[in-house]
Amino acid sequence: MGILLGVLIGAAVLAAFGGLLWYVWRRVIRDTTERGSRWRRVGTVAFFAGPVLMFAALAAERAGAPFFLQQLLAWPGFLWMAFALYLLLALLVGELVRLAYRARPAIEDEARRADEAGEGAQPQESGDVTRRLFVARTVAAGAATAAAATVGYGTYNVLRGPKIKRVTVPLAKLPRAAHGFRIAVVSDIHLGPVLGENFARRVVDTINSTQPDLIAVVGDLVDGDVEDLAPAARPLADLRAKHGAYFVTGNHEYFSGAEQWVEHVRDLGLHPLENARTELPYFDLAGVNDVQGEGEGEGPDFGKALGDRDRSRASVLMAHQPVVIHDAVKHGVDLQLSGHTHGGQLWPNNFIADLANPTLAGLERYGDTQLYVTRGAGAWGPPVRVGAPSDITVVELASRHA
Template sequence: MLSVVAIVLASYLVLRVVFPLRLPWPVRAGLAVLVYGLALHHRIVARFAGSMASPELPKLVIAALGTGFIALLLTALFVLLLDVVTLMLWALRRRGALATLRGPWLRPGVAVLALLLSAYGTWRAMVVPQVRQIEVPIAGLPQAFDGYRVLQLTDIHASRLLTGDWVAGVVAASNAQQADLIVITGDLVDGSVTARANDVRPLADLRAPDGVIAITGNHEYYGVYRDWMDAFRAMGMAVLENAHVRVERDGAALTIAGVTDPVAARYGQALPDIDAAIAGADPQAPIVLLDHRPVEARENAKRGVVLQLSGHTHGGHIVGMDRLVARANGGFVSGLYPVDGMQLYVSNGAGLWPGFATRIGVPSEITVLTLRRAEV
């Protein structure tokens, strides 16, 4: 289905942008081949160089392919808008405006603008994220945890694009915050344990007084899931698979629970189970839930969770597109949401999948959440 959409997209651009160019036929033919190749590059890479989840190509090649692909999407959107306006003006018989919109270099100019925007988006996707500070009021939070600082990392996506040096930068920025607890809410990596060994190694250097707690996202399953669980635990992380741990301070406690990801169904692994995750938890200890996807927030609130930390959405990647991403995730895409008495925080993520590596108006983040006691 994705290939069909890509072919339709490429054909539209070839007909509306490439063929009308006042260039020699061989040049236009070459541009047409380039457009089709970029539109289908995920399938091509999966066939010859790794997989769609983990393209095993040099960083600059991945960045160039990603920039070209996003440029195609933006060009298609801009040209479609121009064509719709042109059709409206034709219906209204606005001949002067029509002549402008039919100018031979307008659509190629729009393509150049899209390429520049895409290059900017790729650059923003590859920078070490800034720290975002959030205060989260929680009713019934024990006084001992008022001011407790939880650092959330999510969607790190260590890969051939976001390599070990970048991960080391994320770790250094995280450790500098001196948070009480570090949690990682899934999608740590793209690829196999062997392929990513050097890229994930810096994660072993994460430090916090109450440790590092992680859950899985959907991308861990695209590698060898069990191998990754062993690898993360060998790095000193407590990985929660429908389980919880207790964090204590001055005689009070929080329950930190974590669930797996629904994509587990494809790989014969345990499906997410909030009831199993909190079974046996201290009823006096407020529950903080780590759930990679925000979509089940309302159901989780019914189980007594006071704070859910999620990622998965990457904040929607591009301003405007975030509304579409929100619709696919229960209405949640980025930031803090009150949900039926529970607080939900959806992080934009530190990194992103190399197959859609762009951030335009949606910055990456390392999040420090300071818990605050709110009166009931």
């Protein structure tokens, strides 16, 4: 029954995708070219090359294809994904232009018909066709320009690197001596076939520029094998903080071989927290595995990470996905640091991501536990962000005794 339901859902998704693709092709290619023309044939081939490249890029990444092939497919395939989204949205707005054309004043139509009556019916038909073609081409060109500009700006937002965000979080149990303790929180770097060593260097330099007391890397560091991405991850060895850099797995680590990455980041000088806890001078720092690890018997274990600790001490938990906040509340965590959501990454996906997560981005309170969710430093799939700027957050802990 479960398999059948999955097949039906998959078929429905593909049907919806096919319908939307047909709509975009119709508006951009069919309505703007003449039947049987060379431009329609060339445009159709070029148009449908986009989704082929997109699915090929996704399949190559998931199947662990040779890395050079992943890189070859990733840029055009993933950028088409973002471009198609904003082209669709722009075309839907363009429907308003079409409605305005169809609803032009009746008196204008009457006047035109009167003028054409003395010259025969053909000019009327010809004029209508010419005008419809002009409107179609104008809407298509405007939509394509708007989509390209949006994707271009969104790509620039990613490649320039994350901006620094600062937030102060008061903790009732934090001693006065720890007032002002700074944790640099970074998530969702997504090193892979698109974002490589130069991007990692930019992230590391930004983190180090904040001179944090501690660095928390809360998952989704990579999309790929250590063998392919070790050079891209090399700058992480230069992370500097007084109390060190710590790491927990995200769901994408389990797509990429979590065990190998845990060992590799340890070699780079980070401290993995696999359902574990370390007692820092002023508070307990704990980390749990991502829920994706449950399929491999390595999911989050809050009892192991937090079960026997001294609850009179303040506690900070690193957990990739915000959805585990309710387990954190049960175990008396004071502050949970998460990522995963990307803030939605591509508007209007933020509305969907908001439904799937207790907190999309920022700081919120759940009982006696506070949850902070960073939008992440990189991007998955399209190296594009629209309406969800990337960030590295400096969380400054405040003592109520200060």
